[in-house]
Amino acid sequence: MNMKRHMTRRESIKRLAHLSGGIALTGFLPWPVNKVFSATPGQAKKGFIVEGIGRTKGYSTKALVKGVFDAAGGMQKFVSKGDVVVIKPNISWARAPHLAATTNPEVLEGVIELCQEAGAKKVRIADNTIHDARRCFAITGAGMVAKKTGAELIFPRSSLMRKMKLRGSRLDVWPVFVPIVEADKVINLPIAKHHSLSSLTLGMKNWIGAVGGSRWSLHQDIHQTIVDLARFFKPAITLIDATRILTSNGPSGGSPSDVDTRNTLILSNDPVAADAVASILFGLDPKEIAFISLGHKWRLGTYDFHSLDQKKVVL
Amino acid sequence: VKARHLVRIRRTSQGFFLILFLVLLVETRLPEDIYLNYSSVFSTEQDISLEWPVTFFFQLDPLVFLSSLFSGYSIIKGFAWALGVILMTLFLGRIFCGFICPFGTLNHLVSWVRPAVKGQDMVKANRKTPGQKVKYFILISVLAASVMGLNLTGLMDPISFLFRSIALAVVPGLGTGLRELFNLMAQIDFKPFNLLSYGAEVFLAPVFGYGYQAFQAAWIIGILFLFVLFLNRIRPRFWCRFLCPLGALLGIFSRFTLLRLEKDEEKCTDCKLCVKACQGAASPVPGQTWENAECLMCFNCFDSCPEDALSFSFRWAPKINNGPDMGRRAVLTGLLGGVSLPFLGKLDGRVSKVSDPRLIRPPGSLPEKDFLTLCQRCGLCMKVCPTNVINPTLSEAGMAGFWTPHLIMTQGYCEYTCTLCGSVCPTGAIRPFSVEEKIQRPIIIGSAYVDRGRCLPWSGNGPCIVCEEHCPTSPKAIYLINQVVPGPKGKKVRVQLPYVDLKTCIGCGICENKCPVKGKPAIRVIAVGESRSLENQILLGSL
Numbered sequence: 001m002n003m004k005r006h007m008t009r010r011e012s013i014k015r016l017a018h019l020s021g022g023i024a025l026t027g028f029l030p031w032p033v034n035k036v037f038s039a040t041p042g043q044a045k046k047g048f049i050v051e052g053i054g055r056t057k058g059y060s061t062k063a064l065v066k067g068v069f070d071a072a073g074g075m076q077k078f079v080s081k082g083d084v085v086v087i088k089p090n091i092s093w094a095r096a097p098h099l100a101a102t103t104n105p106e107v108l109e110g111v112i113e114l115c116q117e118a119g120a121k122k123v124r125i126a127d128n129t130i131h132d133a134r135r136c137f138a139i140t141g142a143g144m145v146a147k148k149t150g151a152e153l154i155f156p157r158s159s160l161m162r163k164m165k166l167r168g169s170r171l172d173v174w175p176v177f178v179p180i181v182e183a184d185k186v187i188n189l190p191i192a193k194h195h196s197l198s199s200l201t202l203g204m205k206n207w208i209g210a211v212g213g214s215r216w217s218l219h220q221d222i223h224q225t226i227v228d229l230a231r232f233f234k235p236a237i238t239l240i241d242a243t244r245i246l247t248s249n250g251p252s253g254g255s256p257s258d259v260d261t262r263n264t265l266i267l268s269n270d271p272v273a274a275d276a277v278a279s280i281l282f283g284l285d286p287k288e289i290a291f292i293s294l295g296h297k298w299r300l301g302t303y304d305f306h307s308l309d310q311k312k313v314v315l
Numbered sequence: 316v317k318a319r320h321l322v323r324i325r326r327t328s329q330g331f332f333l334i335l336f337l338v339l340l341v342e343t344r345l346p347e348d349i350y351l352n353y354s355s356v357f358s359t360e361q362d363i364s365l366e367w368p369v370t371f372f373f374q375l376d377p378l379v380f381l382s383s384l385f386s387g388y389s390i391i392k393g394f395a396w397a398l399g400v401i402l403m404t405l406f407l408g409r410i411f412c413g414f415i416c417p418f419g420t421l422n423h424l425v426s427w428v429r430p431a432v433k434g435q436d437m438v439k440a441n442r443k444t445p446g447q448k449v450k451y452f453i454l455i456s457v458l459a460a461s462v463m464g465l466n467l468t469g470l471m472d473p474i475s476f477l478f479r480s481i482a483l484a485v486v487p488g489l490g491t492g493l494r495e496l497f498n499l500m501a502q503i504d505f506k507p508f509n510l511l512s513y514g515a516e517v518f519l520a521p522v523f524g525y526g527y528q529a530f531q532a533a534w535i536i537g538i539l540f541l542f543v544l545f546l547n548r549i550r551p552r553f554w555c556r557f558l559c560p561l562g563a564l565l566g567i568f569s570r571f572t573l574l575r576l577e578k579d580e581e582k583c584t585d586c587k588l589c590v591k592a593c594q595g596a597a598s599p600v601p602g603q604t605w606e607n608a609e610c611l612m613c614f615n616c617f618d619s620c621p622e623d624a625l626s627f628s629f630r631w632a633p634k635i636n637n638g639p640d641m642g643r644r645a646v647l648t649g650l651l652g653g654v655s656l657p658f659l660g661k662l663d664g665r666v667s668k669v670s671d672p673r674l675i676r677p678p679g680s681l682p683e684k685d686f687l688t689l690c691q692r693c694g695l696c697m698k699v700c701p702t703n704v705i706n707p708t709l710s711e712a713g714m715a716g717f718w719t720p721h722l723i724m725t726q727g728y729c730e731y732t733c734t735l736c737g738s739v740c741p742t743g744a745i746r747p748f749s750v751e752e753k754i755q756r757p758i759i760i761g762s763a764y765v766d767r768g769r770c771l772p773w774s775g776n777g778p779c780i781v782c783e784e785h786c787p788t789s790p791k792a793i794y795l796i797n798q799v800v801p802g803p804k805g806k807k808v809r810v811q812l813p814y815v816d817l818k819t820c821i822g823c824g825i826c827e828n829k830c831p832v833k834g835k836p837a838i839r840v841i842a843v844g845e846s847r848s849l850e851n852q853i854l855l856g857s858l
Binding site for chain 2: 093094131132137138155160195196219
């Protein structure tokens with residue numbers, strides 16, 4: 001571990017000092033805490049959706065990431081100078097990148113670099129993994145990305161889980177992974193995958209990896225709990241990694257035959273629209289997917305993505 | 316060399332090896348900062364292994380080497396170190412006990428901090444007694460049992476004893492206590508406390524292996540450890556003097572030691588300070604014969620003699636020392652005990668007839684009979700396991716398999732591409748295996764089955780696919796069938812019912828571990844179908 005990491009840790013503790021008091025209080029707060037900690041939702045602003053596709057053989061994934069962000073006005077539109085940015089990839093399974101169970105590390109790397117170029121003070125990667133975190137970091141490539149870019153990979157230790165008031169329709173108080181709510185800006189960076197209960201796991205479902213507790217009981221009302229969580233963690237932006245998608249045996253995959261290479265990235269400030277566009281890649285009707293239509297109903301966004309400002313980037 | 320210097324060298328060496336032992340013990344875990352280069356692993360699975368030579372002390376231990384050789388006819392990796400120790404003993408006596416053995420050092424430390432008795436009483440306490448033959452009895456028992464095919468060495472071997480005690484009892488005990496303190500501090504609504512708690516946890520988590528392990532029934536291991544340390548209040552280095560089979564083995568080899576205690580009877584004033592300082596009760600006083608097999612080579616007598624009547628020097632003359640005083644009775648009862656132990660241990664039929672369904676061995680484990688010839692019960696596999704699934708057995712493996720590793724899926728699960736336990740086993744009871752062997756299914760550790768009465772969808776209590784979601788194989792060994800089942804109050808509920816495909820299941824237990832029905836999950840793994848056994852099979856032609 002080098003000096004840089006030491007500074008990082010000290011900074012993170014300092015950062016925590018600012019928030020820990022508030023977070024410790026949150027359980028008792030009568031008002032909704034998400035107003036206090038999350039970035040304001042892009043509801044008032046015009047929604048947009050950018051689809052990036054790599055058509056040429058050997059295109060650069062990082063260039064595609066840059067392409068979609070440029071089409072949306074550049075990263076500086078979402079990340080300001082001096083921001084602490086937390087990226088929430090899906091790195092829950094200790095699976096190699098080619099098996100498409102986890103966010104493509106090249107996409108992750110691209111996003112981190114853009115954040116750093118936009119002047120972010122600190123970029124953190126946070127996910128409460130399912131498999132052992134150390135193995136997930138190593139095998140998914142996220143550890144290597146963190147080392148290369150200098151981003152901080154946060155180990156999901158139990159002291160970083162705090163009970164918070166979610167004020168959802170199904171979830172009231174639930175343990176939340178603190179670094180995600182303490183960030184100035186949150187970027188949701190899921191991978192598009194098949195899932196046997198919710199049919200797909202995309203952007204909104206990615207927030208199940210941002211909470212602790214006995215999260216497997218969420219499956220008893222999966223669609224409502226997904227929407228509850230998505231209403232709590234409002235990201236500045238959602239980038240769905242569909243460079244490789246898992247079309248069967250999800251969400252863990254395990255065989256290259258479950259993987260379909262689509263070379264696609266979907267960027268949106270509307271979490272419902274992003275999921276809706278991604279679901280079309282699987283040949284599904286977004287309205288038929290319960291958490292997408294529920295998200296629409298709860299005004300988290302719209303599945304009618306044609307009404308948004310649509311752009312396409314082809315490399 | 317002056318006596319004072321010799322003692323100083325000894326203390327330095329003891330400190331060094333004790334710290335080395337503890338460092339290797341702490342490092343017996345997956346580090347936080349392992350990075351695989353994803354561009355190079357694009358289409359292959361990589362084994363993650365430890366960088367530290369965590370089995371070093373087991374390689375150094377001649378008893379581990381000999382018992383594996385006698386019992387499993389297996390020459391363990393790194394056995395040259397053990398041969399080196401034997402060679403060293405031929406020249407220098409039980410220098411291993413005095414300078415290297417971390418358990419010896421710990422006992423030495425406790426005896427030194429609070430001596431058992433004082434003054435004249437200590438002189439009496441340090442006289443040689445017949446009780447010192449017990450260690451030869453233990454040595455002969457475990458070696459004879461090894462020859463008969465049951466390796467019980469690890470129960471009494473000092474390296475295994477110490478590793479097991481610290482890794483399974485001391486470290487988890489301290490870790491749990493500290494974590495409770497941190498959690499308490501994190502809950503208190505006072506900023507500096509929260510900060511301190513987070514900082515302390517970041518600082519200490521690597522020491523406790525990140526995950527704060529817990530081991531079922533480890534309290535027995537902890538109490539035994541405290542008991543052995545307490546014995547130092549009765550006699551100094553009680554363990555080394557009366558019980559240690561490794562000490563006994565080295566005592567036998569020290570018969571030919573060239574480094575000898577020379578006594579000058581003319582200078583001696585019979586003050587008995589040497590006896591008072593002698594922790595091995597090896598009769599250092601002039602006028603008595605020096606018991607080289609009992610001497611721990613601590614050089615305390617040499618250091619304490621005010622008259623320079625004692626000195627250590629090399630004698631090349633072919634003079635044979637005293638043999639170890641083990642006595643005929645210790646040899647005979649030892650042999651008898653050793654021969655009968657394997658039979659006694661297997662009386663319950665756990666090995667030869669029906670094994671416990673919950674005896675799920677780590678992947679790569681040898682067939683049960685061979686496993687018991689090699690397993691040292693040291694706890695390395697249990698310490699290294701990142702999910703804390705490997706626990707010491709109590710009765711699951713029968714008496715013969717007491718404290719051997721087994722998997723408790725409610726506590727952890729066997730991670731699909733993890734190969735750590737096989738890579739650290741010092742004797743190869745769990746052989747080194749590769750990720751491919753787990754994925755391609757030559758290695759199966761058990762089979763899952765659904766307990767329909769408990770299962771949420773099967774009992775009509777609601778949707779749940781958690782077992783299927785976590786199943787790591789492709790295609791998944793747990794599959795779902797859409798069905799309408801009767802629910803509470805006569806309602807019909809649409810659910811997805813989980814089924815297990817035994818031809819795909821590997822018994823990893825993540826389904827059992829993640830099942831929302833805690834305590835006794837609705838899907839459980841039993842050992843049947845384990846690839847290491849020819850008999851314990853369900854399906855025809857699965858092996």
